[in-house]
Structures are given as structure tokens and as C-alpha cells.
Amino acid sequence: RPQAAGHHPLAVFDKPQGYRNALPDLRLHRGGHRHALVGGHASFTMLLGDRAMARAFDNKAGLFIGTEIVRRLKEDGGLHPEVGVHVLGTVQEEIGSRGAQTAAFNLAPHVALAVDMGVAMDYPLARAEDQGKLDLGKGPGLSQGPSTNPVVFDLLKGAADRRGLPYQLQAYGDKSPTDARLLQTSRGGAATGLLSVPLRYMHTPSEVLCLADIEATIELVCAFCRDVRPDTDFTP
Numbered sequence: 114r115p116q117a118a119g120h121h122p123l124a125v126f127d128k129p130q131g132y133r134n135a136l137p138d139l140r141l142h143r144g145g146h147r148h149a150l151v152g153g154h155a156s157f158t159m160l161l162g163d164r165a166m167a168r169a170f171d172n173k174a175g176l177f178i179g180t181e182i183v184r185r186l187k188e189d190g191g192l193h194p195e196v197g198v199h200v201l202g203t204v205q206e207e208i209g210s211r212g213a214q215t216a217a218f219n220l221a222p223h224v225a226l227a228v229d230m231g232v233a234m235d236y237p238l239a240r241a242e243d244q245g246k247l248d249l250g251k252g253p254g255l256s257q258g259p260s261t262n263p264v265v266f267d268l269l270k271g272a273a274d275r276r277g278l279p280y281q282l283q284a285y286g287d288k289s290p291t292d293a294r295l296l297q298t299s300r301g302g303a304a305t306g307l308l309s310v311p312l313r314y315m316h317t318p319s320e321v322l323c324l325a326d327i328e329a330t331i332e333l334v335c336a337f338c339r340d341v342r343p344d345t346d347f348t349p
Contacts, residue, residue, distance in 0.1 A: 232315050266306060
């Protein structure tokens with residue numbers, strides 16, 4: 114049975130602590146093969162239930178979500194004819210969100226949603242006070258803070274509530290470390306929202322997510338897009 118050897122997400126800690134300690138109390142399940150390959154090529158692997166492991170889910174999963182959103186909007190309809198949707202796979206988010214900044218400047222959207230991975234802190238020895246509480250299997254995190262628009266947040270939350278979609282609440286006291294901060298301020302600015310799919314062991318070769326969270330995020334963004342009208346006022 115495939116197993117994941119976890120490591121604290123490197124985004125949470127400074128380098129000395131992050132690289133020194135993996136998980137000091139390593140937990141492995143009994144019943145493995147007598148000889149097992151350790152290391153080697155990291156590929157997509159299904160774990161228990163609907164949990165999956167791979168490298169670089171952050172943010173390949175976000176790109177999959179975006180492409181699935183436009184596919185469903187095209188095939189299932191429901192989008193207002195005067196509302197357009199663009200999906201972008203932006204580059205260099207970790208070193209300045211350059212892709213998001215240039216794309217937002219070029220498109221000048223009225224509203225922008227950043228779909229990223231969020232640091233899940235629901236594994237042994239994780240502390241919610243380090244990064245906030247975000248669990249696998251409970252839906253995407255909906256963020257509030259300086260980089261997000263309160264009207265967009267309310268529309269996302271309302272769309273989820275009306276359709277019974279799961280979500281978790283997150284708060285940032287400072288600007289978002291995601292593309293949301295540049296989408297918000299590029300050119301004339303855009304009303305911005307942030308959805309974070311829970312991800313364990315971020316920035317390691319064994320990232321783990323829940324497929325149900327991916328599906329909930331897709332459904333929520335599709336619902337949001339269908340609810341937007343040309344006269345929707347995003348003024349806080």
C-alpha cells in the first residue's frame with residue numbers, strides 16, 4: 114500500500130528549522146513489503162480514500178481546476194452572455210507573481226479569483242497557530258484580508274451556502290502571499306477573491322490533497338461565475 118513520508122511544509126518555517134526537522138515522530142503503517150523502493154521518481158499516487166500524492170500539486174492542481182471550470186461553463190452553460198471568463202496559468206508566483214501582474218494588466222478584469230493551494234495543518238505534530246487551521250476534506254479555504262474584496266467573499270460564501278458546498282474560513286492580517294495581492298493592485302485594480310485548496314507537506318516531493326476538495330472548488334467557482342451579472346457592484 115502506498116504511503117507518504119511527511120515533512121513540515123517549508124513555507125511555514127524559516128530555513129534552519131524547516132530543513133533541520135522533518136517530522137521527528139515518523140508514523141508508518143505496518144504491513145508493507147519486505148523490500149520497498151525508497152525515493153526515486155515521484156509520480157501521481159492514490160492513497161486511502163480520495164487522497165492523492167504527487168510533487169508540485171502546488172500549483173498544477175490549480176491549473177487543472179481552472180481548465181475544468183471553463184470546460185464545465187462551456188458544456189453546462191448558465192453564464193450570463195455579457196460575462197466573460199478567462200483562465201490563466203501564471204508563472205513565477207513564488208518570486209513576485211510576475212505572471213499574474215502582467216496578465217491582470219493586459220486583461221484589466223473587473224473581478225479576479227486566485228485559486229491556489231493552502232497549507233493544511235491537520236497532520237500529527239502540526240500546530241494551527243503556525244499557519245491557521247485548514248483541513249483536508251472540508252472544502253477550499255475562503256480568505257478574508259487586505260488582498261481580498263469583501264463583496265467577492267460574500268458572493269463566494271453565499272454561492273457555497275445555497276448549494277451546500279463545503280468551505281473553510283481563513284483570514285490574513287497582512288497582504289496575501291499568493292497571486293491575489295497583484296491581481297488586486299495591477300493597473301486599475303480588480304475586486305479579488307482567494308480560494309485555497311488544502312495541501313499537506315507543501316513544497317515537498319510528497320504533497321497530499323483530497324480530490325473532494327478539488328471538486329468542491331471547481332463547483333464553487335463555476336457557481337460564482339454563473340451568479341455574476343454585468344451590473345454586479347463590487348464596491349465594498
